[in-house]
Amino acid sequence: MTDGPRMRRIYVHPLPIRIWHWLNAFGFVTLILTGVQIRYLDVINVVSFKTAVAVHNAVGWVLIGNFFVWLCFYLFTDKIRVYHPELSPLKHFRDTFRQARFYGYGIFKGEPNPHHVSVYHKFNALQSMTYQVIMQLLVPLQLVTGALLWDLHRFAAAVDFFGGVRVVATVHVLLFIFFTAFIFAHPYLASLGHTPGAHFKAMITGYEEVEEGESASGAAGAPRR
Numbered sequence: 001m002t003d004g005p006r007m008r009r010i011y012v013h014p015l016p017i018r019i020w021h022w023l024n025a026f027g028f029v030t031l032i033l034t035g036v037q038i039r040y041l042d043v044i045n046v047v048s049f050k051t052a053v054a055v056h057n058a059v060g061w062v063l064i065g066n067f068f069v070w071l072c073f074y075l076f077t078d079k080i081r082v083y084h085p086e087l088s089p090l091k092h093f094r095d096t097f098r099q100a101r102f103y104g105y106g107i108f109k110g111e112p113n114p115h116h117v118s119v120y121h122k123f124n125a126l127q128s129m130t131y132q133v134i135m136q137l138l139v140p141l142q143l144v145t146g147a148l149l150w151d152l153h154r155f156a157a158a159v160d161f162f163g164g165v166r167v168v169a170t171v172h173v174l175l176f177i178f179f180t181a182f183i184f185a186h187p188y189l190a191s192l193g194h195t196p197g198a199h200f201k202a203m204i205t206g207y208e209e210v211e212e213g214e215s216a217s218g219a220a221g222a223p224r225r
């Protein structure tokens, strides 16, 4: 019997990020389910419209507060570097392309992952870009449009400013469709670690397992993300 590669553990997900993440994940799933019930009342009838709206509103406000946990953590710690490990846009672009090629082709050929995890380099270029767009643009937009729709009267001036109820509601629903797809794609990509559960375990314990001797620019056989 041969021994597998020697692994060491590195701390990549600090506690506030893990709490934010799982509250956010369960919150998004709840918002999607109650959102479906609110929008398609004539097709689905699991809970009453009133209950669906009450739960949707309450969870929405919890996630607005929770968003600031994520924001403040990255604003006030040096961990913001995980989102900007490279200063050269050209290198970032090349790494993004390499990573996309790996997910679309190399992974099926058994090629090693081009990205290697380290404390300040926990994301590959594709993750870094995607997470930034999601957390700095799409999630805030979803939370703001949700808050405006929550009380159209109170926020009438802001709703008008953004082009009226139809525009605000359309943006909210388009983002809902995006996040519904994301809820499937994101855990799939997260299951491509050195074992299917490796990244899920890391988001619970904080520790990612990497091969002994591996570095950010390092060797083959790394966690496959």
Ligand code: HEM
Pocket: 013, 017, 021, 024, 025, 026, 028, 029, 127, 131, 134, 135, 139, 183, 186, 187, 190, 199, 200, 201, 203
């Ligand atoms: C069923 C729901 C979800 C599951 C199972 C899940 C799973 C995971 C796992 C395993 C990671 C760590 C590996 C990685 O960095 O990719 C992660 C990270 C992350 N996820 Fe999720 N996720 C879920 C929902 C969400 C949602 C709804 C969002 C945003 C709207 C989200 C945003 C993120 C972000 C931004 C990170 C990086 C966090 C950081 O370290 O700063 N996730 N997720």
